[in-house]
Every structure is written in structure tokens, then in C-alpha cells.
Amino acid sequence: MVEPKFRIVEAIYPGMTQLDFTAPHTVFSRIPGAETIVASEPGGEIVSDGGLTFAGTTRMADIDGCDLLFFPGGFAATEVACDAAFMAQAKRLGGGAKYLTSVCTGSIILAATGLIKGRRAACHWAWRDMLSLFGVIPDPSRVSRDGDVITGGGVTAGMDFALVVAAELAGEAFAQGLQLGLEYAPAPPFNAGRPETAPPEVLARVRANMEAIMPARLAQAKAAAAAF
Amino acid sequence: MVEPKFRIVEAIYPGMTQLDFTAPHTVFSRIPGAETIVASEPGGEIVSDGGLTFAGTTRMADIDGCDLLFFPGGFAATEVACDAAFMAQAKRLGGGAKYLTSVCTGSIILAATGLIKGRRAACHWAWRDMLSLFGVIPDPSRVSRDGDVITGGGVTAGMDFALVVAAELAGEAFAQGLQLGLEYAPAPPFNAGRPETAPPEVLARVRANMEAIMPARLAQAKAAAAAF
Numbered sequence: 307m308v309e310p311k312f313r314i315v316e317a318i319y320p321g322m323t324q325l326d327f328t329a330p331h332t333v334f335s336r337i338p339g340a341e342t343i344v345a346s347e348p349g350g351e352i353v354s355d356g357g358l359t360f361a362g363t364t365r366m367a368d369i370d371g372c373d374l375l376f377f378p379g380g381f382a383a384t385e386v387a388c389d390a391a392f393m394a395q396a397k398r399l400g401g402g403a404k405y406l407t408s409v410c411t412g413s414i415i416l417a418a419t420g421l422i423k424g425r426r427a428a429c430h431w432a433w434r435d436m437l438s439l440f441g442v443i444p445d446p447s448r449v450s451r452d453g454d455v456i457t458g459g460g461v462t463a464g465m466d467f468a469l470v471v472a473a474e475l476a477g478e479a480f481a482q483g484l485q486l487g488l489e490y491a492p493a494p495p496f497n498a499g500r501p502e503t504a505p506p507e508v509l510a511r512v513r514a515n516m517e518a519i520m521p522a523r524l525a526q527a528k529a530a531a532a533a534f
Numbered sequence: 535m536v537e538p539k540f541r542i543v544e545a546i547y548p549g550m551t552q553l554d555f556t557a558p559h560t561v562f563s564r565i566p567g568a569e570t571i572v573a574s575e576p577g578g579e580i581v582s583d584g585g586l587t588f589a590g591t592t593r594m595a596d597i598d599g600c601d602l603l604f605f606p607g608g609f610a611a612t613e614v615a616c617d618a619a620f621m622a623q624a625k626r627l628g629g630g631a632k633y634l635t636s637v638c639t640g641s642i643i644l645a646a647t648g649l650i651k652g653r654r655a656a657c658h659w660a661w662r663d664m665l666s667l668f669g670v671i672p673d674p675s676r677v678s679r680d681g682d683v684i685t686g687g688g689v690t691a692g693m694d695f696a697l698v699v700a701a702e703l704a705g706e707a708f709a710q711g712l713q714l715g716l717e718y719a720p721a722p723p724f725n726a727g728r729p730e731t732a733p734p735e736v737l738a739r740v741r742a743n744m745e746a747i748m749p750a751r752l753a754q755a756k757a758a759a760a761a762f
Contacts, residue, residue: 325716328556328586332689335584342584351589356563356570358556361579361589410717431717448721460717461560462693469723482726482736488553489638489658489688491727492720493676495697498710499719508710 312475314342315372315399317415318363319392321382324354326409326464330376333468336484337476345369347392355380366395374471375403379410379430379461381519384526387418388533397421405474409458409467416457417442418530426452428467430460431501432516436524439531462499465490540703542570543600543627545643546591547620549610552582554637554692558604561696564712565704573597575620583608594623602699603631607638607658607689609747612754615646616761625649633702637686637695644685645670646758654680656695658688659729660744664752667759690727693718 314334318327335342346352349365377396386392393415400406400421408416413429416422417440426443428450429436437444449467450457456474458467469490473481498504504512542562546555563570574580577593605624614620621643628634628649636644641657644650645668654671656678657664665672677695678685684702686695697718701709726732732740 323560325556325560328552331584331586332551332553344586356559358559358572359589361587448719449723460715462716462718462720465690466721466723473723478724479733479736479739482724482732483740485722485724485726486729486732486736486740487688488690489727490690490722491676491725491731492690492722493694494713494718494720495677495694495701496706496710496713497719498713499717501714503719504710504714505707508707508714511707512711512714 312340312374313372314340314374314376315345315369316342316376316378317345317366317396317399318352318354318360318378319346319380319382319386320353321385322354322378322380323410323461324356324358325461326378326380326412327354329462329464330378330409330468330471332488333465333472333484334376337472340475343369343372347389347395366392366399369399371402372399373403374405374407375400377408377412377415378464379408379412379414381523383411383414384436384523384530386415387530388526393418405454405456405471407456407467407471409464410460413437413442413457414527418534420534422455425455426450427455427457428459428463429457433523436527439527440534540568540602541600542568542602542604543573543597544570544604544606545573545594545624545627546580546582546588546606547574547608547610547614548581549613550580550582550606550608551638551689552584552586553689554606554608554640555582557690557692558606558637558696558699560716561693561700561712562604565700568703571597571600575617575623594620594627597627599630600627601631602633602635603628605636605640605643606692607636607640607642609751611639611642612664612751612758614643615758616754621646633682633684633699635684635695635699637692638688641665641670641685642755646762648762650683653683654678655683655685656687656691657685661751664755667755668762
């Protein structure tokens, strides 16, 4: 078990993909002895994808430090990486944390802190290569572990990632109990979850949709990398 | 593709397991032509497990009808099944819906509407047998389909369930594109997600924890069944 008051800060922002955050939160909030703080740069209400609004987030500037810092991803991740106010708090909190963690494009935010230069990190398959702009080594693993840097791939990798973190903090048997309680025995109705397994026409359509938004996102990532 | 304004109502409540709701919401909110309404009996803010607060929910009484009604689960499900105000709205909305759906112990709420008597439904493994109190046939499947009644097992079954619903409403290729976008190629770090696969000592511990709360929950389910 972790010591009392092991503090986990989940740093969320408008336009995040809420499942990147909510699946790990389900696990983190059940770790005995852990204090889980849902934080944002301005504090208060944060609107995520699909119109979900999370109320009562803590202002990042009001948190004096944490043991584990976590960034979920979202289409807005590269915007966040360019947001000086958010990134100043991210660097401050991350600088004192034992564990630096992220899921999906949250790894771009983590990379943009400069705190994981030269380390490996997982990321969403369509965005993964952007990590190299920040001197971070893109890792195609579902969950990547490089010392105290623990990161997950796209969106739903957050559950696999969070169970790895739970095992690290509270032991494997505890993590397995959580898995049983959450009945995490996945059975996807299709085998289309990775570019390597998706039907070619499905991959082509998803890639085409991505191409419409990617140039602007890549430009933001480059701007964030230049500033850092 | 579904017709414009196909309306999905997600009926949430205090004490729900937010992942039961947030994973399906991720999928439902991306279905083109679907309008997704996050609803609750009182409207406004709803606090779920792990202290997450969802703001701006719509009052169920203010919704004139829907095409698909969805109930997430949670430890509070049997309380909700005894809540006359919630259940009156659940029956009204469910009575006019084409699809009746739920995940985890949300199936107990759905069963308590009386609208799926004689039908099969999935539920969390530890709670599944309670369905028979309401004349519903417990189905151990990860995702259960009995006509227009589509239900999922415990918590994380919500993602598998939601992809089945997405395929029904928008076609298999569309659902596969969502799966790829969400990188849903699960790789649990342990194989402890079902009673049949969990290490015996893990199962024993989780069962012991459940036994502490189950008598009160079973009494609530019986009271709900008696009232119905």
C-alpha cells in the first residue's frame, strides 16, 4: 500500500478526451492512501469532448506539489502544449513529482514540459511521431514504462496504463482486485483497434479525417517544441 | 447512419460508477445524427464515484421522449430502483424508447422499470442474480442482445456494449472507425477480470468486501421488486 497522502494530480483542460481521464480516475481514486486531485489551470468547470462538463476542479496554482502527475489527451493537446500558463504549472508540478504519467496525446503535453527528454513514451498511434519534436522516443507499446515515466497509448489504453500504475503503487494483487471489480475482461466486438488490424477501408477513412486536422496540430506541436 | 435527431438519453444519478457512463458516452456522442442528452432526476450537478462531479445535466421530467434510453450502474443502483421519482421518469422515457439499454448494475434499474420482463440482460457478475427478482433472465455474456434490449456486463463492458450499439445505429464500418480512433485494442496487464480467471485469493478478498455491502443492497432490490 502507498503511504497516506500520496498525492495524484490529474491535470485536465477544455477539449480533452474525457475517457482518457475518466478510466484512469476510476482506478486512481480507488487506491488506498492516495489523494486524487482533479486539477485545471483556471480551476472550476471544464468542458470536455461530447459536451461533458466536470465541475469543481482545483486550480493548478493552488496545489503545492504532488507525487504523481497525470495528463489525459485530447484533440486540444497541442494547444495546451502552447499554453504558457498551463505549461508553467505543469513544469512546476512535474518537477517535484516522483511519477510522470500520461495517456494518449497527453504524452505530447508531458513531452512539452521538457521533463522526459531522452525517455520513451507511448501516445495515440496517429500522433505518436510528434513526440520526437520534443526529444522523446515514441514507443508503440500499449503501456510504456521508462523508470518513473509511465505512459499509455490512445484513449482506451488508459485502463491498461492505470492498472500498471495501481500495481506499482499498491501491489499486483490489489490491482487484480480492481480489475475484477471493474470486470475488465475486454471482448471488443471487432478487431479494428489498431492500424495494423483495422479493415483497410476503415483505416483509410479515419486517416482522411485526421489529415484534415493534422497540419494545424503539427504546427502547434512545432511551436511548442521551439519555445521549449 | 441514423436519422437526424435520433435521441439518446443517458440517465445518471448520484453514486453511479462514472466509467459505466463515460465510456458509452464517448461512443454515443460521436454517432452522427444522434443527439445525446445527459439527464438526471433532479437535473444539475451529479456527484459520482471517486468524487467526480458532472455539471449541467438535464432534468428527466423536461425530456419529452427518446429513441434510446441508457442506465449506467453503480453501488447506488438498488437505491435508485427504490426511488419513486427517478423510476417514474425511467418508466415514462423507457416506455416510448425503441432501444432499452444499460451497463453493469444499470441493468437492475432497467429491470425495475418492468419494461424488460421475460427478457435477457447482462449485469456485473456479483449482482447479476438480482435480475431474476424482476423476472429478467440473467445473461453472463459481456454484451447481451435480446431484440431491442442491449445490455453490458460489469463497468468496463460498457465499451464493448457501446460499440455494439454504434454498429446497430450507424453500421459496422462506422463502429470500427470509432474503435480505431479510440485505439481500442485492449491489453490488460493481468488476467483477473472475471471470477473464473482471477487468482483465488484475489476473488476471495473481493467477495469478502462485497459481502459487507450485499445484504443491504439485496434488501433494496427485493423492496423494488415488491413495489413493481
